[in-house]
Amino acid sequence: MIFGEKLKTERKKMxxxxxxxxxRLFVTRQSVSKWENGQNYPSIEIIMKISDLFGLTIDELLRSDEELTKKVIRDSRQLAYPKLKFAFDVLFLVGLVLLVIKLVVLILNKTAGLDITLYGGKVLWNFGPLLLMLGGGIGSGILKDKFKQS
Incomplete structure (x- = not known):
């Protein structure tokens, strides 16, 4: 039985x-009508409310319709994608900021005759920004490719 038919059957039982x-679901009647006619699907939050209202498991609702299952999986990936993308972007930006700091210090030391020391060692300041930027860029690229496949 597909989700729309199951929803209609359960609604009529009640x-x-x-x-x-x-x-009861805080949606429009048109939304319910579209769900029952298979024109649209509810969000996972609404599916949870439907599960509670009718005393059905989410599994019973999802497994009744393959398209609904695919939609829920797509939606969950879209929710996770921005958070991971943000993390990789922050990693890249931290590397970029460290690189800019290093360049500014080098320029000031050369042009203004200052002797500013960057704490943490040469390895950190020479390779740290590069590794952070590479990690952020590669991670973001992998995530983007993985998300496109789904």
């Missing part, structure tokens, strides 16, 4: 109209 179910 003796509810589409309007009554919509009120």
């Amino acid at each position: 003796g509810w109209s589409q309007d009554e179910l919509a009120e």
